[in-house]
Amino acid sequence: MRGRDLIRKELAELSASRAWWLLLIVVGLLTGQAFIGAVRTYAEMSAPTALAQVLSPLDGIVVPTLGAYDLAIMLLFPFVAIRLVANERATDALKIVLQWPVTRRGIVLAKLGALMVAWLVSLVPFGIAMGLWVAYGGHLNGFELANVVAGYTLRFLLTAGLS
Numbered sequence: 001m002r003g004r005d006l007i008r009k010e011l012a013e014l015s016a017s018r019a020w021w022l023l024l025i026v027v028g029l030l031t032g033q034a035f036i037g038a039v040r041t042y043a044e045m046s047a048p049t050a051l052a053q054v055l056s057p058l059d060g061i062v063v064p065t066l067g068a069y070d071l072a073i074m075l076l077f078p079f080v081a082i083r084l085v086a087n088e089r090a091t092d093a094l095k096i097v098l099q100w101p102v103t104r105r106g107i108v109l110a111k112l113g114a115l116m117v118a119w120l121v122s123l124v125p126f127g128i129a130m131g132l133w134v135a136y137g138g139h140l141n142g143f144e145l146a147n148v149v150a151g152y153t154l155r156f157l158l159t160a161g162l163s
Contacts, residue, residue, distance in 0.1 A: 006110040014115075020080050023080055038060060038061050039133070045060065066152055126149075
């Protein structure tokens with residue numbers, strides 16, 4: 001069995017997980033609410049005052065919108081990761097998987113790859129929010145945005161590793 005087949009198996013298990021779909025719903029709702037609140041607050045602070053000169057979209061829009069992912073990473077993603085690993089143990093499928101011509105390291109890397117795909121898919125609401133921000137006439141620095149998303153991705157990897 002090749003690594004690609006193993007990752008496809010893990011993605012199929014992920015898509016069958018209720019925890020995964022619940023996570024997507026909750027992340028979408030939390031991100032939308034955080035974005036709406038951030039836009040309102042940013043509009044209030046951008047009124048002609050001295051604060052408007054130092055307020056950047058990174059601090060006013062990007063970080064508060066990604067704040068929704070703090071909750072998701074700490075409270076919801078561990079359930080998805082645990083489900084991905086524990087399902088094989090609960091159904092005794094792990095005994096069959098360990099007989100495949102794949103090392104244990106390969107199995108763990110496939111699970112990590114599936115979790116990374118899950119993370120990227122869960123970032124879709126954030127991407128939509130940033131697209132809306134640009135459509136509203138706001139500006140974003142791509143390097144700053146990539147840096148913040150990379151930081152959250154590292155936090156996600158740490159949480160996934162601990163789960």
